[in-house]
Amino acid sequence: MTDQLRIGTRASALALAQTGSMADAIAAKTGREVEIVRITTEGDTSTESLKNVGGTGIFASALRHALLAGECDVVVHSLKDLPTAPADGLALAAVPKRADARDALCARDGLRLAQLPGGARVGTGSPRRRAQLRASRPDLEVVDIRGNVDTRLGRVGHDLDAVVLAAAGLSRLGRSDAITELLELSPWPTAPGQGALALETRAGDEKLVSALEHRTSRITVSAERGVLALLEAGCAAPVGASAMIEDGLLFLSARVYAVDGxxxxxxxxxxxxDDSADPAGEVSQRVARELLDLGAAELAPLGSSGAAEPTDASGAAG
Structure with missing residues (x-):
């Protein structure tokens, strides 16, 4: 291996922005020269609903194939796009410091969710967000959409009154100005791992990016994703989770929605x-067990692929 580190990424604007920031951080911390390798995935080229083409695992699979084939040394994922099942021969080598995990409403005329008129059309490609919108405002018309961030935002004020996107993705693209309301995590939990990035390497090469590891972020996203894995919740399951560490205590809350909200x-x-060798695993098991005891498997479509929540061809949701 040369001193040059090759980072694989999807070629969308958001993926390139995320990877660019990671490349700069790796170069700054390790002194290595970094090359960005663009990789096209089926999710980037297909216009079908992600439920029909395999969920967000289709975004990760092409990157992982390139990594295993030696076409790059590390790949950058939006962590919410990464299936919870481990991949043979690969390692989740680093979770950098997490960005804002909240969802954001981007509405016409500066409106907040409560201010949207009855019958307003709100776009999202996420089953979880659809369920949350229906639960919060059953009088709205929720529209299934795909497309990159600019495409989605461009529909606001035309055929849509608002869209819901991830605050982190908007920030990374310099589009936070479009946000009219940040939806707080307690009433509106987001996808497990939302706002976090994942740096994946071949097993044994974790040291290439270990300098970017952020322990608190690793623990909180592991707790959230642990619930998703234990519920066997795939891309069609409306599941939200939020974890935080305060005064040494890891708090985890997860919510399962009926599809209709x-x-x-x-x-x-x-x-x-500090009281557990695996606090994320311990707390996620308790949360998942209670949700299943309460009837989560009967309420929502669980037991599917173990993939993460769908975003879109640009990663706009994530």
Missing amino acids: EHQLTSSHAAYV
Whole structure:
């Protein structure tokens, strides 16, 4: 291996922005020269709904194939796009410091969610966001959409009154000015791992990017993703989760929604980080077990592929 580190990424604007920031950070911390390798995935070229082409695992699979084939040394994922099942021969080598995990409403005329008129058309490609919108405002018309961030924002004020996107993605693209309301995590939990990036390497090469590891972010996203894995919740399951560490205590809350948003189940638990060898695993097991005991498997479509929540061809949701 030369001193040059090759970073694989999807070629969307958001993926390139995320990868560019990671390339700069790696170069600054390690002194290595970095080359960005663009990789096209089926999710980038298909116009079908992600449910029909395999969920967001289609974004990760092409990057992982390139990594295993030696076409690059590390790949950058939006962590919410990464299936929870481990990949043979690969390692989640680093979770850098997480950005804002919240969803953002981008509406016409500066409107907030509560201010949208009855019948307003709100666009999203996420089953979780559809369920949350229906639960919060059953009088709205929720429209299934795809496309990159600019395409989605460009529809606001035309055929849509608003769209819901990830605050982190908007920030990374310099489009936070479009946000009219940040949806707080307690009433509006987001996809497990939202706002975080994942640096994946071949097993044994973790040291290439270990300098970017942020322990708190790793623990919180592991707790959130642990719930997703234990529920066997795939891309069609409306599941939100939010974890945080405060005063040494790991708090995790997860919510499962009926597809129509009419019913929901919530579980919240906590554990002291220093009292357990695996606090994320411990607390996620408690939360998942309680949700299943409450009837989550009957409420929502669980037991699917173990993939993450769908975004879109640009990663706009994530």
